[in-house]
Amino acid sequence: MAMAGSPDAQRPLRIMVITTGLKLGGAEQQIAALAGSFIDLGNDVAILNLTTGTEVDLPPDVLVTELHMRKTPASMLAALRKARRVIRQWQPDVIHAHMIHGNLFARALARTGPMPPVICSAHSAREGGRLRALAYRVTDRWCNLTTHVSEAGRQAMIASGAVPSGRVIVMPNGIDTNRFRQDDASRERMRRDLGLNTGEVLVLNVGRLVPEKDQAMLIEAFREVYRRLPRARLMIAGDGPLRAELSSQIAGYGLNHAVLLIGARKDIPELLRAADVFVLSSRIEGMPLAVGEALASGLPVVSTAAAGVAELAGDVATITPVGDAAALATGLATAIEALPGTQAQQYRRRQQVLSRFDISAVARQWLAQYRHLKEGR
Template sequence: MKILYLMTEPFGYGGVQSDLLALSEDLSEKGHDVLVATSEGELLEELKSKGATFMDIDFHFSSPLKFFKSAMALRKSIRENGVELLAPQSVRTTLVAFFALRLLPFSYRVKKNGKRCPIVTTIHNIHNPVHFKYAGYILNRCADYVIFESHYERNRLLASGLPAEKSEVVHSGIDTDKFAPIDVNQTLLESYGLDKSVNKIFGIVARLSEEKGHQYLLQAFRKVLEQEPHARLMVVGDGPLKEELLAQRAELQLENEVIFTGAQRNIPDYLSIFDVFVLSSTRESFPLAAREAMAAGKPVIAPRIGGCPEVVDENNTGYLFKSADVDDLSRQMLAILADEKYKQFGIKSRQRVVELFSRKQWIVGDERVYLGFN
């Protein structure tokens, strides 16, 4: 089956991009032809290495003329490549797909069955309230079917008018071979001056941006140190708030206790160092980093927002806290260290990901939906 994915953002670092790398690799291995239409980014060569064909189409339009050009370029690519299913990854690209396939004259038909080319959208998250206002209507009108990454997002859209029979949840999955419990990377640990016999290490892997809530985590960790002076916090990632967060670290006098590592590719090695993974976001849909940490056998502390309660089974795989509440976050961080069961949380975290959020289950689920339109 020839499947064409449509992405709004360039093919750089990000959750949707990570998903498409996995889908491209696994669906190609299953014999499908995978094509991806988006603009260039840092991970483009990796995408190609997974078996996908890249099409340079910019869906980040800001005017009706650019929208029309995107739709025309998409239509041309669909015809030239004999696409059999269109898989937009956003409301915006769903709208372009509908215009290209249904509204432009001389409608396109799939060659082998003479049917219309189906539009099967995947919704990861819709954070923009203006976009969300119209999302239910656009998806109902423009998509033949909608796959949601989380029940949280599906329930939001059902409440805004999307018919239940036009959608289902297929959780995006984690490579449980890549993200698995491993021995502590001792060399890496010692390079940061840490000692597992002395230090309890909290860690976060996230872009240094406003919605990830690092500023609240730093404040909460300051409180944690009052009772656990040997605790340490490792911040993995880079982003626009780096200098601001470094200044906050200095202001809180945490230069020796909080480590900023910058962006890293060997995330499993960093997870091996952590005792507890902390997600401090103020906005989340279905957090990838938390699921990766759980697959690696780590207990997780996460905010009680979005799809986080779907991921973290409270009091079994970790704790939840009120988003942006420094006192509540610090309480949960101290509580998990004091809980004799916290190592069991990590074991249960791994089990939960294997049972509910594995990459194999995800690929099988998406493929089943796609083939239903074949």
């Protein structure tokens, strides 16, 4: 193995990323953030997108190839051939796949001929049912390493039989702490844009409108919060298949003036600055980036005990049982009543993220892992 200070250890790497998609999910945001950090550190990045379309903000120097893969054997074979052609041309030092479909595709790709080291990263504590766990287990030997973003998620994969304990490690998500920080002028502008009045308290939730995020339970909890604290407002940033159902729930509770679905947004840092409290209501996570971003912004966080939350937040967040609307309501009301809090509390929340999850430090951990696997070859 090359010494840390040797020229070979510091040689720029060519990193090929394989992803299920590039929409506005947490895993996709992490791929984009890591790509930016890798490039800032002098490396090259290319992405194979199994599907079509890019919603996350990628650095301009990233080469993206869309494979337009569908769930048919012919389409999958065509995607494998195209991917092999791109890899032969680009000559990566390592292939890093993300999410269930990207991971299984990368493993299948590794069976088609010589490949650089292949790493597969899982981002959810529930990667799927028994069939997906079986697919992971059968193809495990076709990759060099599997990672998960949290210890809770790692243990879940082991328990499901998807991967042996010695073949999966934790590599946490990273937070771009330069983007997520307090800014009083930005806060006032965004609060005006959102139509918030002086004295109103903004509770913010960020996440796709899907069952795993359990915003229905959040709205139920907020009904009690609003009854106790009528100056509270809830905004949910995200879109998804449950939008109409959640809108009906809000109207049925008579909360149209207090709860707003604001759709998918690309201005999350500004929304966090405008907020007073951040809330996560998820049933299932891996390591929720939104919680880390809120803490980096200095916000009080109230969250369900979804996988990865406690590892990320430590003792600087209020954590309630999954699915417990009454407990979430109590946590939110307590957080609102404690506002505005102190600068020392805000500093401690931000330091929780800076000390362990800053994106630059996490990117360097990945680069060290890539070099270790490459040199092992």
